[in-house]
Amino acid sequence: MGARAIWKASIRFGAVQVPVKLYSAVQDRTVHFRLLDSRRHEPVKQHMVDPDTGKVVDSADIRRAFQTDEGDLVILDEKDLEELTLQPSREIEITRFVPPDKITHQWYDRPYYLGPDEDDKGYFALAAALNKRGVEGVAHWMMRNKDYVGALRAEGDYLMLITLRRAGEVVPASALPAPTGRELDEREIGMARQLVAAMEDPFNIAAYHDEYRERVVELMQARAAGKVVKFPRAQVRKTDVDLADVLQASLAAAGGGKERKRA
Helix, strand or coil: CCCCCCEEEEEEECCEEEEEEEEECCCCCCCCCCCECCCCCCECCCCCECCCCCCECCHHHCCEEEECCCCCEEEECHHHHHHHCCCCCCEEEEEEEECHHHCCHHHEEEEEEEEECCCHHHHHHHHHHHHHHCCEEEEEEEECCEEEEEEEEEECCEEEEEEECCCCCCCCHHHCCCCCCCCCCHHHHHHHHHHHHHCCCCCCHHHCCCHHHHHHHHHHHHHHCCCCCCCCCCCCCCCCCCHHHHHHHHHHHHHHHHHHHHC
């Protein structure tokens, strides 16, 4: 089945307008379970419950509240939140173009494809221009009462729009604790470099599967067929070992793998 557009808009930069359709570039492959009563195997529902009385609270009686640093609760109703909602728009505004390396990976959030909507010529001209200049557009748009910031980039002859996290959401590496312990000696550093070089290979995403999901699906299919399936337990790795010995063993294993691959 072909991809289905989930939104329509126009890319705008300067006086240029390029109509586009938005498509999701990822799909949810999570195994979703239903919650059942263990005695009758009937579906159960979740409710909001008063923790003191145990009684169910009707949705009409529920309000949103924000707790301040001092512990006070500020209550808001739906009208308050509606007044804060930005005006809806069908424009993806490009505010500037930047080199791709200026937007590092930790800022990327969710990818979408943009396809042409009526004006194929303008769409493919924009994709070609991004490819030739080697830049990405910084975009801002409103979609379904929520505002987004994103990166517009060329994906071959097509366009991709990736939502970006906002300032304050990304934790800088400088926030991590400083390394402790002894310094590595030259032999350990040299073996680490050799190991990295020995493991260099083209990236093939098809080699990486969701092993947990595959095990869950296999288990469910076996149970549905009245069969029993057992999975081998993961081996516990030793942690109290010498770094040089680990690097040496890893180098030997990586070298053997390369030889088998070339044969």
